[in-house]
Amino acid sequence: MDTTKKGGIPLHWLMLIGFVIGLGAGLYVNQYIGPETPWVLWLTSNVTGPAGQIFLRLLFMLVIPLLFSALVVGVAEMGDLQSLGRAGIKTLLLTIVVSSIAVVIGLAMVNYFRPGDGVDPALAQQLLAQGADGARGIVENAPTSIKLGDFFLDLIPSNVFTAAADNQILPVMIFALFFGIGLVMAKSPNTDRLQNVIEGLLEVTMKLINMVIKLAPIAIACLMFNLAALFGWDLMMRLAAFVGVAVGAMAIHMFVVYPLVVWIGGKMNPITFFKGVREPMVVAFSTASSNASLPVSLKAAEQELKLPRKIARFVLTVGATANQNGTALFEGVTVLFLAQFFQIELTVTQQVVVMLVCILGGVGTAGVPAGSLPVIAMILVMVGVPAEGIGLVLGVDRFLDMCRTVLNVTGDLVLATVVSRGEKDEPVPPASSPEPEPAVATVA
Template sequence: MTETKRGGLALHWLMLIGFAVGLGGGLIVNLTLGADTGWVVWLTDNVTGPLGQIFLRLLFMMVIPLLFSALVVGVAEMGDLSSLGRAGIKTLVLTILVSSIAVVIGLVMVNVFQPGRGVDPVLAQQLLEQGRDGAAGIVRGAPETIQLGDFFLELIPSNVFTAAAENQILPVMVFALFFGIGLVMAKSPATDRLQQVIEGLFEVTMKLINLFIKLAPIAIACLMFNLAALFGWDLLVRLAAYVGVAVGAMAIHMFVVYPLVIWILGGRSPIAFFKGVREPMVVAFSTASSNASLPVSLKAAEEELKLPRKIARFVLTVGATANQNGTALFEGVTVLFLAQFFGVDLTITQQVIVMLVCILGGIGTAGVPAGSLPVVAMILVMVKVPPEGIGLILGVDRFLDMCRTTLNVTGDLVLATVVSRGEEDDAVEADDVVPVAPPA
């Protein structure tokens, strides 16, 4: 991820300053005057509220083109069956499997520890009603109850253009997934040109998102002022709990799931694996950038892990844009945390829908600067949670970005190791790896 700068300061520092200014001003108002004071109400209704909503609507505007183009391109690149055969299929299947595990871990952690509970329910309900009114018509909400057969039926759009016009996000994502698979199966010069057009759409969409994200420091200040003026110190306590749960979930995935995948599916020693990928992990954490980590990951895969060059380059390059366990986990934890914060009880059906969107969103927005923001905001509206809550998350996003980028980059190397097993074995010297027989 390239750091955008304004006036010599990196964007994440400007976002932190906006967070601090908004939080500080909101806390002062909460402790001295109260959020219902006349001029405070006027300020939130006519200045800070509209400015925050403009930022959110700019993100919503890009949801459909971003998710469609990113998902199609990600799947088309991942499933390059003509050049890599079964390796492409293994990459796709393992990406979905490991991302699913990541999201489930995040959802379980949030349900167990309830980091968003504890704020004044009256205040939460007040902002909840405002959020529902402001988000009306942006994204169709997820149903609270639905039969299993109807649930799967709803995933397949009878008319994708109608689904897109009505902002039915999940059916559009499923269509994009199949469209990407179709691009792979119908490989020809014509489909190559079509893929280039969709890649162009993705680049334009990301250019606009990068443009809109420059408004984030101002938007965060406005959103945080509104939230802090209303909730006071409860905001900081819940925020600390959210960070703790998010980091804890990422740690479980990193130090429990990844070693098991390496041991069982990769047939290697987890200790030897982590020893070989120390440098990419450090670079990923320090830069919070999958792109900056890619050259170091390629070097570690070939020199430390002794993976076949062809497989490693394919999987790691695709993984930098499509295999994002940390991003999927982060999105799931964030949506459920904010739902708890605003007192929205999500049913099992709604949580399953959140999980599916996060899994597909992990493929569709991976490796993209600020690419997860439209997805998170869109899911919040789907489950009838005020999208203004995203300002709370953006204030601590830099640290969480460092953590989830480390998880993403390590996951790419895990995926490359597993996919490489049985592929071009002659390119791997047995003396350089420490195989461990998986348990029966």
């Protein structure tokens, strides 16, 4: 209940109020005062900017222990490797299918509406120079190609602590997956006590994140003020067509594909589903982070959707990094938009390559704000589009990041709903769990 109300007002309404106040104040400053005014520069650099970043850092500080403990506990609660394998295969297949549909929708929308056509070449070069500085760090750090063998090799951490220190989420999750499997295989009083410790870590981490999320309304107001005050409407208007196509494609996937998957695959009323996931959607929109939204998603899955806890924990923790439908869609739309912007026609073969890399990139993208930008830069290099062009979308990326994160988080909950449907033995563990606990307590 900590994340639902604050001072008697539901938290998602406070977040919306913070969003509106920050956006309105920022646009007023941009239009009538000027972003270069000394006190505005001081405010965005020393107050609103750091306030928003502190909120995000508090969340990211807790992401690694949350992901590790939630995934280990989710796997261990499966009880046997057969149910774990069944849930894992369903999750993987559904991720590939739904992500493919998302990318196809995005590419079809860009090819039909062609938002990047008709740009004055001189303006294109001017904007490219304008965005080059902001994009330089992303381009320099982006890989120049993608190798399937290296991708799978990088999934296995040679040192899990180094991977955690470098914020390499996927290798840490692979270690947590193996650790959870080990707990299932090596069942003993000692491993039971270890599992209890990890469950305690999960509870503490979720409690801390719930406390941090109470700061969200203030942080959202600060983040939106900075965005609106510094960029105003100029860059947003230039990229209005791009934003419209991207949001339109996401809306189709959200309100057409997801309801069909929930209805057909999960046998749940889509209206009931969306009513149950309102809070994770708002948190995802405000934080632009799948990982930061994970505790709220876990709570909604268990309390609102009434999904089995062990399936919800497994699918949602894996999905926070591996099921990025919105990210895959956004990457495809951005690459094709920039190709059109610089008058570079991509063949059907090149677009198929873009689609495949976007699906793979959606699986490997970190669930943090702007985590997809290095992947986009890599794809641009592969298809011969100036990678510095990514700087053009940086001004509106925050808003689109918020939108695609909503799609990612909702997709994780869709996935959990469908995977849960086939698990007929879900109600059994809660009924039998009170019996072993006294035995463990007496041994201790």
